[in-house]
Amino acid sequence: ELKVEQNPLFLSMQEGKNYTIYCNYSTTSDRLYWYRQDPGKSLESLFVLLSNGAVKQEGRLMASLDTKARLSTLHITAAVHDLSATYFCAVDIISGGSNYKLTFGKGTLLTVNP
Amino acid sequence: EAGVTQFPSHSVIEKGQTVTLRCDPISGHDNLYWYRRVMGKEIKFLLHFVKESKQDESGMPNNRFLAERTGGTYSTLKVQPAELEDSGVYFCASSQWVGGTEAFFGQGTRLTVV
Numbered sequence: 075e076l077k078v079e080q081n082p083l084f085l086s087m088q089e090g091k092n093y094t095i096y097c098n099y100s101t102t103s104d105r106l107y108w109y110r111q112d113p114g115k116s117l118e119s120l121f122v123l124l125s126n127g128a129v130k131q132e133g134r135l136m137a138s139l140d141t142k143a144r145l146s147t148l149h150i151t152a153a154v155h156d157l158s159a160t161y162f163c164a165v166d167i168i169s170g171g172s173n174y175k176l177t178f179g180k181g182t183l184l185t186v187n188p
Numbered sequence: 189e190a191g192v193t194q195f196p197s198h199s200v201i202e203k204g205q206t207v208t209l210r211c212d213p214i215s216g217h218d219n220l221y222w223y224r225r226v227m228g229k230e231i232k233f234l235l236h237f238v239k240e241s242k243q244d245e246s247g248m249p250n251n252r253f254l255a256e257r258t259g260g261t262y263s264t265l266k267v268q269p270a271e272l273e274d275s276g277v278y279f280c281a282s283s284q285w286v287g288g289t290e291a292f293f294g295q296g297t298r299l300t301v302v
Contacts, residue, residue, distance in 0.1 A: 078230070107290070116192065117279065117293040162231065175244060176223070176291075178231040 076101050080163055080179030087153045087186050095182045097146040097163035106146050107176065108137050109162045117162065120148075153186045160184070190214065192294035194280050200300045206268040209297045213262070213282030219243075220263050221283075221291060222255060226276040234278075237263060270301045 077100040087093050097106070105124055109117040121130045123139035123146060130137050134157065136149045146163055160183050164176040195210045213220045222234040234253070235245040239260035248255070252271070257263040267274050277298050283291035 109293075114197070114295065116295040117281075119290055119292075122290055164231075175221075175233050175236060175247075176231075177233070178223075180228075180230050 076103065076165065076167065076177045078163060078165055078177050078179040080182055083180055083182055085182055085184045087150070087184065089154055089186055089188055090152050092152065093150050095148040095150075095161055095163075095184075097148070097179055099144050099146075099165045099177075101167075102141070102144075103165035103167050105166050106139055107164045107166075108135075108146070108148050109164065111160045111162065111181075120161075150184075155186050155188060158184055158186045192280055192282050192292050194278075194294040194297050196297060197295065198298045198300075200302060201270055203272055203301055204269045206266065207270055207299060209265045209267075209278050209299070211263045211265070211280030211282075211294060213280070214284075214292055217282035217284050217292075218260070219283045219285075219291070220257060221281040222263070222265055223279040223281065224276050225279070225296075226273070231279065234265075267299070270299075272301050275299055275301045 079098045081096050107122050108120040110120050111117050121137040126141040128139045134151045139146045160181045162178050162181045164178040166176045193212045199207050201207050218239050220237040223231050225231040233247040236243040237257045240257050254266045277296040279293055279296045281291040281293045
């Protein structure tokens with residue numbers, strides 16, 4: 075059974091600081107996703123990582139993937155209050171070319187304080 | 189273009205009652221997925237429709253849950269009778285092509301069973 079572990083589950087940061095959220099998964103997967111969710115809103119896709127060594131950046135967020143270690147990181151640079159949200163990582167396995175069945179981590183609740 | 193929409197956004201019902209959740213996917217998306225997040229736990233896959241057919245319902249918790257997608261457009265998820273442990277947030281997602289594109293999530297329906 076595929077398991078996804080995120081840590082930390084709660085993160086309180088000061089504005090301007092850097093931090094990293096980690097996502098470990100238990101078996102080989104085809105794709106790794108990072109989502110952001112604001113309270114009461116939908117899950118917003120941030121990054122989709124497909125291959126070993128993949129690195130993607132958007133603004134103050136950078137995601138990377140190490141498939142050999144089964145580890146993805148979401149790095150936050152110079153945090154600002156607007157980044158406060160819950161961040162989820164998720165992986166999926168495409169079976170027979172016909173699936174999009176995500177296994178999620180528990181999420182990291184990020185609070186950025188002034 | 190409208191995103192994935194879910195109705196209602198919040199529902200409070202008594203144990204033993206019936207509740208029906210609705211999901212309208214993005215127009216033209218053949219694939220529709222239901223997920224659920226119980227308080228403090230991971231978001232878990234429930235089932236996957238391709239058009240009106242159930243592709244994978246391995247995540248449905250028990251036979252009190254019935255999902256339908258008549259005509260391959262919107263989908264409903266009925267819980268009958270509801271139990272306390274059914275409380276959580278139910279997410280719907282849709283995607284155009286299986287395995288090739290990512291899915292887009294709705295804002296979720298928060299179900300509270302009292």
